[in-house]
Amino acid sequence: MYKKLSTKLLGAAAALSMLCGVATAADWKAWNIHNDGHPNTAAMDRFAELVNTDTKGEIKLQVFHGGVLGNQPDALEQVRIGAIEIGNFNLGPIGPMVKEANLVSLPFIFKSVPHMFRVLEGEAGAIVAKGMADAGVLPLAWFDAGARSFYAQKAIETPDDVKGLKIRVMNNNLYTAMISAMGGNPSPMAFSEVQQALKTGVVDGAENNFPSFKNVGHYEVTKNYSLSEHLIIPECICVNTAKFNALSPEMQAAVKGAAEKAALYQRELWSVQSEQARKDVEAAGIKVNEIADKSPFQNAMDSVYADYLKANPDMKKLVDLAKATK
Secondary structure, three states: OHHHHHHHHHHHHHHHHHHHHHHHOOOEEOOOOOOOOOOHHHHHHHHHHHHHHHHHOOOOEEEOOOOOOOOHHHHHHHHHOOOOOOEEEOOOOHOOHHHHHHHHOOOOOOHHHHHHHHHHHOOOHHHHHHHHHHHEEEEEEEEOOEEEEEOOOOOOOHHHHHHOOEEEEEOOOOOOHHHHOOEEEEEEEEHHHHHHHHHHOOOOOEEEEEHHHOOOOOHHHOEEEEEEEEEOEEEEEEEHHHHHOOOOOEEEEEHHHHHHHHHHHHHHHHHOOOOHHHHHHHHHEEEOOOOOOOOOHHHHHHHHHHHHHHHHHHHHHHHHHHHHHH
């Protein structure tokens, strides 16, 4: 009798333990717009593995790739309100929602990709991160998204070469101001429309990094890629602020640590893929134009900075911090 009762009690305890484990484990979802073969996809998969391991299963993260949970604006809002816990976002579209994030959208604010990481990992980055966290999307780590340069039928080696050209840009007032300052005609449009627009002459050119230029086939409908490197816009692994803050300090450290490890992995993959993408487009006949002196482009942005800081005087400290970072 006693033995049977003990067996039943042990069984009940085991079942209760399992139920408690299910109840306390958090099932998190992560959004990623990229598909298989992209560095961010591999890095987000690595991040999920690390989270699952480093939290000892207390957080079970599943990544949904290819934008299946919605486009970036939709996913950004879902992370902000906590419907999705994690997102891999480009900071460009975050700028209109978080003014501090617009720092990265100022043309030539960064001297190079390594300089961008030094800025974001310093005092300026802490201010950007706080602004994003206050909006509900806390950045855990920064991904490399390369430098954006112009591509068109003709070489763009000075600001004068942009005059009169219709250039596709992302939907941000700073990008349209950048093209206008060089005498061009900015044409904001969805990325999915650019290939056909280049092919039919609706736009004369666009701007992006090497992997994007190659992977979506824009090199098939243009002739020149000119290394202006006017924008260096990172991506991030972002988490819903409230859900992250609700974690214990140990779990917060595990999740953030996993993100930082995944980011280092992504940067390695990005470097390799970017170098290969350049080789591939050159082999396909694209002329890559080096620009030894970028100062004419930088000087052309004086009006962009003046207008932006006049409208946003509280951003001056952040801009000065970025510029002062060695």
